[in-house]
Amino acid sequence: MSALLETRSLSKSFGGLNVTNNVDLAISSGDRVALIGPNGAGKTTLVNLMSGALPVSSGEVLIGGDTVTHMSQQDRAHRGLIRTFQITRLFESMTVADILCVAAVQKHKAGLKLRWGRARTDLVERDVERVLRDIKMQDRRDSPVTLLAYGEQRLVELGVALVMQPRVLLLDEPAAGVPQSESHIIMDAIERLPSDLGVVFIEHDMDLVFRFAERIVVLVNGGVFATGTPDEIAANDDVRAIYLGEADE
Amino acid sequence: MTNLHRSIGAAAVIPLAAVALALIFPNQQAFLAQIAITALVVLSLDLVVGFAGLATLGHAAMYGAGAYGAALYALHVWAEPLTGLIVGGLAGATIAFLSALMLMRAHGLTFLMMTVAITQILYEIVNKSRAVTGGDDGLYGIVMQPLLGVFEFDFYGRLAFWYAAVVLWLVFLLLRHIVASPFGLTARAVRDDGDRVATLGGNIFGHRVALYTLSGAIAGLAGALSAQTVQVVGLHSLSVTFSADILVMLVMGGAGRLWGGLLGALVFMMIHHYAAEIDPVRWMLFVGAILVVIVLFLPKGLFGGLEALVNRLRGRAPA
């Protein structure tokens, strides 16, 4: 069976700066992959290339075995690839429920519909209520998103992805900026994700990484520096020297 | 107040205002018709400016297309008003759709400049096609058949006013419905962050084209109403100047709320009417001064200011 998401010798440079170097990755159904690496290693750029936010310089991206290298973000989303943003990007004129509703409407391909219709309303409402429960924000339903604490906004950012019920989910530091006391809500929601979903998870907090990941990919200077199980990575002296050591400082 | 009550209340505002205006200004119905028609085109502009978040100086292209379309139809095909109205709407929608294919990948200043360019091009085409459009003389001698086969257009503009007011009212109700629909919700999302909607699978380009075309259709209706009730169509209806005027009205009233456009058109037209009577040369200065005051002190326009005032009064004396 082909991987849900695959990159083949994926490279990206900005001017003379190589930010992604020959990355080969394969995410299969049920994978829980943590993507780690120092600041500026190219983690977000890799997500941007996979999701179609940035054009590649060379190499290929495949979803479910089909080449999508030159497809739009929109088409990749329809193929079940959804990503979140390291810096929250929510529709700032809206309430929490409206934002989730926008996602649900896109998921049901109803963005051009001029009326809700009963079935649609049910589907959309069900998605919104499900996710509000998942991220424990039922009581924030009608709050304008700009009035929420940043930690809560991170939850909504995750919630948008949860509405979409993707096949592959790319989470760019979902817990960044969330107070320690609330990061468990995010981790719980992530751990409750359907088991057949492929998840890539960027995170700097090693406790969260080791708790979540079955496989860890270490990115350094845009290239895959090491990959392995959490135990293998923890035991890898080179990784400790380059990445973990640095993070401990 | 329940949502239902609120919707019914909102739906009654335009008819009540129309009756009130007709009672207050019994001898000025042709002018009132102008206000209703202008309110309609400002309403259509709000879809582009308020709901899509795109600043345009080219909205007259669609209004003018509707006006010329309806005028030519009445002169050469059939002088029946309602089919003429549809022709005007289609003309506006067609121009909007074709220009949207070029416009909707552009943003900001590029978009603004392209709206100006398209309008100028259309203006010149119509200006040069004298045989069909009358060039800078425009089209005149438009005589409409009775509305619904019964109601004659009168010299005082009574029918014109009620005709325009009813069309405005119906379009307003339609737009309120659309704004609350999945399409309307997506429009707000696209305005806030279109790229983000794309990451969720939304078709941003298609959405923008659809919204612009809808807006163009409504502007075309307004143009057609103008052609049918004023019985003259001139190049001004296709001009960047007119585009700027209606943008001023929208900003005065407050963009993005539908109500603001209505209020802006009403206030602007009233000021225009009376200030121009007092000082035909310098009235525009007066409008400019008012606009500056509004932009500085009421960032959400007259309607936003009114709303804030009502909320404050309510807060002080809860009902």
Ligand SMILES: Nc1ncnc2c1ncn2[C@@H]1O[C@H](COP(=O)(O)OP(=O)(O)OP(=O)(O)O)[C@@H](O)[C@H]1O
């Ligand atoms: N649009 C761009 N143009 C030029 N350089 C860029 C661009 N985007 C990213 N870079 C550069 O690419 C490198 C990788 O950035 P990226 O954001 O992918 O790193 P990251 O691993 O996500 O870092 P962090 O952990 O801080 O989020 C950085 O040096 C950054 O400055």
Ligand SMILES: [Mg+2]
């Ligand atoms: Mg990053």
